[in-house]
Amino acid sequence: GAVVSQHPSRVICKSGTSVKIECRSLDFQATTMFWYRQFPKQSLMLMATSNEGSKATYEQGVEKDKFLINHASLTLSTLTVTSAHPEDSSFYICSARGAAGSPYGYTFGSGTRLTVV
């Protein structure tokens, strides 16, 4: 089946530093990947849609200069949280869609728990 690998699973960083999160589709090509954040006991909020070879599409209210998304290949998208602050602490999850007609729909990474201290 379709597998999405997300790293790191946990990261603690100091306020003001940047953190990069990687999302890889291991056994399929993903022209589109999605990035979500989830606060405790809440649902997943779509942050942005990452398109291979083009700029990401950000949801309203998401700062594109703070959450940099790069989708340089068909199997890798990265999310960089720049100048992180404690309020950026959250659970970040990526997902990728398989090929058209795939029975797997969207597959999610295992998530990254970011703590900014």
Add this chain to the structure above:
Amino acid sequence: GIQVEQSPPDLILQEGANSTLRCNFSDSVNNLQWFHQNPWGQLINLFYIPSGTKQNGRLSATTVATERYSLLYISSSQTTDSGVYFCAVENDMRFGAGTRLTVKP
């Protein structure tokens, strides 16, 4: 954008009981998925179900696209079924608020 509503928000069951979770959506969708989020945050894909009915062991799902709802059935619930169940619609992958299920031994 499309609205996704899940009910009930919370559900407490005794082990062995059956349950039905519902997902309503406000507009036509190309597809719909059900997920189980385990205590570690991992989203487990349960069903990819644009319409009709699918079954996988004790779980089954039915989507009636023309009436804009989907149902997830859990039979003979087990403590390991505990967690949050989400539905998400494919057009732009919007998630409902989830149903938090607790199965007590």
